[in-house]
Amino acid sequence: MDTKDHILSVAQRLIQQRGVNGFSYADIAAEVGIRKASLHHHFATKTDLVQHLLERYRQQLEDYLAGLPDADSRVLLEQYAGLYQSNLCDQRACMGGMLAAEVMTLDPSLRPALERFVSVQERWLCGVLERGQARGEIVRSATPAQQSAMLISTLQGALLFARAGGNDAFFLESVKGVLSSLHA
Amino acid sequence: MDTKDHILSVAQRLIQQRGVNGFSYADIAAEVGIRKASLHHHFATKTDLVQHLLERYRQQLEDYLAGLPDADSRVLLEQYAGLYQSNLCDQRACMGGMLAAEVMTLDPSLRPALERFVSVQERWLCGVLERGQARGEIVRSATPAQQSAMLISTLQGALLFARAGGNDAFFLESVKGVLSSLHA
DNA sequence: GTCTATAGGTGGATAGAC
DNA sequence: GTCTATCCACCTATAGAC
Numbered sequence: 299m300d301t302k303d304h305i306l307s308v309a310q311r312l313i314q315q316r317g318v319n320g321f322s323y324a325d326i327a328a329e330v331g332i333r334k335a336s337l338h339h340h341f342a343t344k345t346d347l348v349q350h351l352l353e354r355y356r357q358q359l360e361d362y363l364a365g366l367p368d369a370d371s372r373v374l375l376e377q378y379a380g381l382y383q384s385n386l387c388d389q390r391a392c393m394g395g396m397l398a399a400e401v402m403t404l405d406p407s408l409r410p411a412l413e414r415f416v417s418v419q420e421r422w423l424c425g426v427l428e429r430g431q432a433r434g435e436i437v438r439s440a441t442p443a444q445q446s447a448m449l450i451s452t453l454q455g456a457l458l459f460a461r462a463g464g465n466d467a468f469f470l471e472s473v474k475g476v477l478s479s480l481h482a
Numbered sequence: 483m484d485t486k487d488h489i490l491s492v493a494q495r496l497i498q499q500r501g502v503n504g505f506s507y508a509d510i511a512a513e514v515g516i517r518k519a520s521l522h523h524h525f526a527t528k529t530d531l532v533q534h535l536l537e538r539y540r541q542q543l544e545d546y547l548a549g550l551p552d553a554d555s556r557v558l559l560e561q562y563a564g565l566y567q568s569n570l571c572d573q574r575a576c577m578g579g580m581l582a583a584e585v586m587t588l589d590p591s592l593r594p595a596l597e598r599f600v601s602v603q604e605r606w607l608c609g610v611l612e613r614g615q616a617r618g619e620i621v622r623s624a625t626p627a628q629q630s631a632m633l634i635s636t637l638q639g640a641l642l643f644a645r646a647g648g649n650d651a652f653f654l655e656s657v658k659g660v661l662s663s664l665h666a
Numbered sequence: 667g668t669c670t671a672t673a674g675g676t677g678g679a680t681a682g683a684c
Numbered sequence: 685g686t687c688t689a690t691c692c693a694c695c696t697a698t699a700g701a702c
Contacts, residue, residue, distance in 0.1 A: 301685080315586050316584070316586050316587050317503060317583060317584050317587065319501060319503035319504050319584075320584060320586070320587040322676075322677060322678080323678065323679090324676080324677085324678095332686065332687090333687060333688080334678085334679090335679085335680080335681095335687070335689090336686050336687070338680080339685060342679090343678080344678070344679095391583065394646075395583070395639070395643075396583055397646070398642045398643050398645065398646035399501060399575065399579070399580055399583040399584075400500070400503075400504060400583075401645055402504070402573065402645070403500050403501065403504040409648075412647075413647050416643060416646065416647060416652075439659075439662045439663045439665070440658060440662040440663060441659075443655060444655045444656070444658045444659035444662070445659050445663075446655075446659075447640070447652055447655035447656040447659055448636055448640075448655070448656045448659030448660045449659075450639065450643065451636045451637075451640035451643060451652075451656040452635045452636040452639060452656075452660070453635075453639070454635075454639035454642065454643065455579070455635030455636060455637070455638035455639030455642070456631070456632075456635035458579060458582045458583050458638065458639070458642075459579075459582050459634065459635060459638065461582065461585055461586070462578075462581070462585045462593075462596050462597070462600065463597050463600060464593075468631055468635075471628045471630075471631035472628070472635040474624060474628045475623075475624045475625075475628035475629050475630075475631055475632030475633075476635075476636070476663075479623045479629075479632070479660075479664065480663065481623070485667080506694075506695060506696080507695080507696070507697090508695080516667085516668065517668070517669060518696085518697090519668080519669070519670080519671090519698080519699095520667065520669070522696085522697065522698080523668075524667090526697085527696080527697080528696070528697095
């Protein structure tokens, strides 16, 4: 059971750094310290592994967002951005973003879980932005749905390109730009 | 020479749809109608192929942006967004975005070209946004540099997640959201 | 420039012993 | 649960004939 978690966390980091098609069972085995064949005892196929990973990832996100207190919308959005920012230190992207990039090479059975991952964020953001607009904390430049989609897109794109340039500055500038544009 | 172009365009589409690690010389060969080995006559290695591809891609973008007349900043930004949007029809992402996602698996020799690809857009956008702010067409919610980074990030992220969900709506909402937020 | 043939390596996955 | 051993498909790349 502990081995299972170890496998999951190593695999997640590998996907975030290299993408689903950029690592192999051999990579995981080397890091975890067991043989390739033993991995198949825990996760029969690579698709099976990614499925469990995606489920866990979405659940963790959902729990985190649900646990945030109802504060000023601008503060909540900064905490949301901080969630993305925490990946910068060890050159990770969001796992959802990596899977989105490679979606056309994935087993179709993974698509629903990926869509749900986006939905969770859209729903939460829409709520925060609606309340924010109502309270006059967030500018009414667009609908909460449009602002939600924009926020997800910006943070995902910013994380990917910060890694490409090797400079966190690009991420920080993008976030500063998008959050400033939402402030009333 | 015609074969070379054919190879380049097929390879570009494959990268935009599946990523660098999601296609092989066999895929190109099948579509172009020659054998795998013949591809190596035109591009010795896969890295070599991507290098030429990236150079061509950046050059085309640079030419397009340089050819745009000096119009209202908001119109120019919509044309820039349209450039991204044109990929939606056949489920492509931006090639730069796909390479950014897979950057940690790429030959390091490709990194400078990828960074230059981003720089071209940052420079052009900064110019447009500076003039726009000066003319009162663009809101001064953030610096032109921050707004540029935000725009690139948003469009890249939006394109990736539109493919993930299989719905163009997400892209269109993101774009609407970000462009609205910039309008003075 | 394109072909056949092949090298040399790695991919995910399975069988069966312990 | 983990191991060794192995399968077969696929990968990038090369050699050499035409």
